[in-house]
Amino acid sequence: MPTRSEAIAQYPEIGQLIGGQFEVGNGRSEADVLDPTTGEALGQYPIATEEDISRSLKAAEEGFHIWRKTSAFERAKVLRKVADTMRVRKEDLARLVVLELGKPWKEALAEVEQAAGMWEWAAEEGRRAYGRIIPSREQDGRQLVLREPIGPIAAFGSWNAPLITPSRKMAGAMGAGCSIIMKASEEVPNCALAIGKIAYECGLPEGVLSILVGDAVMISERLLDSPITQGVTFTGSTRVGKLLSERAVRQMKRPIMELGGHAPVLVFDDVDVEATAKAAATAKFRNSGQVCISPTRFFVQRGVYEDFTQALAEAADRLVLGCGFEDATTMGPLIDSRRVNAISELVEDARERGLRIPAGGKAAQREGYFYEPTVIADATTDAKVSNIEPFGPIAVTSPFDSYEDAIILANRLPVALASYVHSENVHTVNRAIDDIQAGNVICNAWRVSLPETPFGGHKDSGFASEGGIEGLQAFQNVKYAYMR
Known part of the structure; x- marks a missing residue:
């Protein structure tokens, strides 16, 4: 376990990860990331601009066309490698969790393992996105049920599980064959960014994943209003979840909501x-x-x-x-x-x-x-x-x-x-x-x-599930096809 001073000295620079390219500063406005243990600034994050969002959307559109045509077998190789790399770098990731969130070291290490397990599960389950054959009424007919990725996903994660929540959303969407734009929590941005960097190191094609940090309202409105995104996944308060769901459904985009509890x-x-x-x-x-x-x-x-x-x-x-x-x-x-x-x-x-x-x-x-x-x-x-x-x-x-x-x-x-x-x-x-x-x-x-288990709420705690086979299916469409 490192000392706090050692960890602070290794705190990475924060930027925007746009389609695989990591960008810092460059004249963007900045805001502080605070250390909850002391209340002092750990560093500054550049606030995503309109141009950043536009470029992320374009990358997601192009990345989706590549990723959906990549075989489930090949996609699984990338996701499994992410899980393996996270485990190799568990202390580096745990250090970020302790700095940005304040978790005790043992809890932070446990979070790394849980997050890595989500990538591992999505890798394997993505190879098992089975359809089915329905017996036809005609002797020479074939009735097929197919599962297909729904398209680019807009994702919003909470700060309280800075590795688990991004991993659940990224791995689930990508395991299903979708591209994804993740809005990282501004309280814990380097945790999500670290996972994104690992994903690209492990062979993820450019454009499949972007991670933005900045104004949540501006980013959410731009992503949900774009014709490129086809679904939204959100973890957070019931109030915000209802607003995002209303905006998504108005444009017939699938909402996946994990909201508050008591x-x-x-x-x-x-x-x-x-x-x-x-x-x-x-x-x-x-x-x-x-x-x-x-x-x-x-x-x-x-x-x-x-x-x-x-x-x-x-x-x-x-x-x-x-x-x-x-x-x-x-x-x-x-x-x-x-x-x-x-x-x-x-x-x-x-x-x-x-x-x-x-x-x-x-x-x-x-x-x-x-x-x-x-x-x-x-x-x-x-x-x-x-x-x-x-x-x-x-x-x-x-x-x-x-x-x-x-x-x-x-x-x-x-x-x-x-x-x-x-x-x-x-x-x-x-x-x-x-x-x-x-x-x-x-x-x-x-x-x-x-x-491996579905996670989601009922009533005001949301709808749909992430995790397990249900989490993969949340990012998929069902298509019926008939052949003769």
């Missing part, structure tokens, strides 16, 4: 309370709680409610805040001061309502954007934190009495991304899988997304 956790009274609470704290405070699938609303059966809440608070108190390049650190900073303010507002509302705060409850007194891991107990349904996704280090506990009460609480909000159930009773678990309204129901475990 994950419920049902804890029944037959669990090992200490073990469940300890594992819950690890899952909740991973990436400082800045995860759309983060377990947040803990509904605990009344018989074990107090014991669970106390154990969760004690586990939160044991976490060590600090720089991701320090061995002792188990939780890093929030991404910026706005997140600190948003968390502070939710906690203050809880205090004003007289809710208990057995752990945390205030910003850490140190440089950077740190907030203590916080547990809010006895939360009522009218508290802000019960209705607004904190996207930060807050766990909320409330008791329930019956299974029916727990399901009502779990399904109360219009978001439906991830949910969790903990019970030793297989009948309870099976009922909950059927009754919980969410794109992901995880039982007696905490991991939601893997390269």
Whole structure:
């Protein structure tokens, strides 16, 4: 693991990756990339211009014609090589994650492996984009179902998974045979750019991938309004996702949306309370709680409610805040001061309502954007934190009495991304899988997304899936052909 000063000295220059050509500066306006650990500037990124976007669109159009005619076998070679190269350079990539996002080193290394796995999966699954033959009504007829790439894709990623989110979108689209223009998050631009550079080093044809950094509104409007793009994939807030979806559908472009959540956790009274609470704290405070699938609303059966809440608070108190390049650190900073303010507002509302705060409850007194891991107990349904996704280090506990009460609480909000159930009773678990309204129901475990599994939400948490065979199909059209 490098020291922070060593990592900063190796921080790369930021630019625009347009069809395979990396360009820096050249008179473009610039803005700072901040280190969330200190609040100081890591570097500056050049803001993409109208001309940059036009050139990216032209490159994507030309790159698509090349890439779609490249065999799935040859495409897989490139994508698999990307995965292998990411693993070879895992420490270089992890260093960027810690610098730009603040993740602890071990979490950053785990993100590299998860991201590499997505390229590996897309490489293999892209070779298996099977169609089918439907028996014909005529003896000499053939009815074929074919899968084809939909075309150039506009992609927008969030900052909280700076390798995973770009990899999921790039690998999925390219595995299906599409070209893609990725708008990198301005908070963590070098993470996405590093993957893009690796892709071209591994033999990706020019034009298949561009990565732009800059004004999200301007870039999204230009990309979605262009007749070249045929689909849009977005990870982020429900509000922005709805705006992008409306703009895309108005022009009959396919939207693939992974939007916000506020994950419920049902804890029944037959669990090992200490073990469940300890594992819950690890899952909740991973990436400082800045995860759309983060377990947040803990509904605990009344018989074990107090014991669970106390154990969760004690586990939160044991976490060590600090720089991701320090061995002792188990939780890093929030991404910026706005997140600190948003968390502070939710906690203050809880205090004003007289809710208990057995752990945390205030910003850490140190440089950077740190907030203590916080547990809010006895939360009522009218508290802000019960209705607004904190996207930060807050766990909320409330008791329930019956299974029916727990399901009502779990399904109360219009978001439906991830949910969790903990019970030793297989009948309870099976009922909950059927009754919980969410794109992901995880039982007696905490991991939601893997390269080989579909990931997506229901209701206000989006539609369509990325990952798994479903993620590949999201970037494909179905064509029926008849022959005789």
